[in-house]
Amino acid sequence: xAADGKKNENSFTVCGFDFMSENxxxxxxxxxxxxxxxxxxxxxxxxxxxxAVYEKSIENKIFKTPIGWGYLYGLRDQLLESGYxxxxxxxxxxxxxxxxxSAMENLSVKQRKKPEKKNAxxxxxxxxxxxxxxxxxxxxxxxxxxxxENDNIINYKRNVTNRYSxxxxxxxxxERKVREAEKNLGIESPSAYYEDTESN
Numbered sequence: 676x677a678a679d680g681k682k683n684e685n686s687f688t689v690c691g692f693d694f695m696s697e698n699x700x701x702x703x704x705x706x707x708x709x710x711x712x713x714x715x716x717x718x719x720x721x722x723x724x725x726x727a728v729y730e731k732s733i734e735n736k737i738f739k740t741p742i743g744w745g746y747l748y749g750l751r752d753q754l755l756e757s758g759y760x761x762x763x764x765x766x767x768x769x770x771x772x773x774x775x776x777s778a779m780e781n782l783s784v785k786q787r788k789k790p791e792k793k794n795a796x797x798x799x800x801x802x803x804x805x806x807x808x809x810x811x812x813x814x815x816x817x818x819x820x821x822x823x824e825n826d827n828i829i830n831y832k833r834n835v836t837n838r839y840s841x842x843x844x845x846x847x848x849x850e851r852k853v854r855e856a857e858k859n860l861g862i863e864s865p866s867a868y869y870e871d872t873e874s875n
Contacts, residue, residue, distance in 0.1 A: 687699065687700030688700070689703035689704055689707065689740075689742060690703070690707060690742050692740070692741055692742060694740075699740065702739045702740050703740040703741075703742045705739075706737075706738050706739060706740045706742045706743035706746075707742055709737055709738070709743065710742070710743065710746045713728055713732075713746075722753070722754060722757040722758070722759070725750055725753055725754055725757075726754055726759070726764075728750065729747060729750040729751065729754065729764070729765075730765055732747060732750075733747065733765050733767065733768065734765075736768075736770075739770065744767055744769065747767045748767060751764055751767065
């Protein structure tokens with residue numbers, strides 16, 4: 676495949692340039708054949724002819740590979756040696772980027788973020804699960820606080836009311852027993868005494 680007669684197993688070499696694909700090597704061979712045609716038609720002794728070939732080759736984008744660009748660079752050198760200045764000559768365009776970059780560099784920051792499906796689903800589900808767990812914990816805490824015998828903000832009134840009502844029942848029961856005992860012993864009720872003192 677190579678113009679110099681050698682083709683490596685994993686590479687495509689044309690005129691000392693090792694190309695990455697067969698397609699690139701074919702383009703290089705086409706550039707090489709164009710150079711050969713131009714060399715037979717251009718008179719190297721006339722700078723005006725050289726300049727015309729140089730400019731037309733650039734304007735028509737005849738060359739697509741480093742082999743063609745190298746030929747244009749040689750024409751440029753000849754023109755500079757013949758008296759042309761840098762500003763008189765069109766620069767040689769290089770149609771490819773020399774630095775490797777991924778398609779990611781052309782994306783915005785938002786587009787560069789890789790969608791993480793697992794993390795996205797976890798991010799949606801986790802707050803819901805957490806809310807449910809916290810709600811259950813709050814309900815359990817209220818149940819524990821409400822059923823506790825210790826006084827707290829939730830059961831304070833009920834506990835105090837229950838305590839006083841049980842004391843009242845105890846006192847009523849004791850008072851009844853005392854009256855029965857007094858009656859059995861024949862002791863007058865002290866209430867009559869209090870009634871007499873109040874009347875005086």
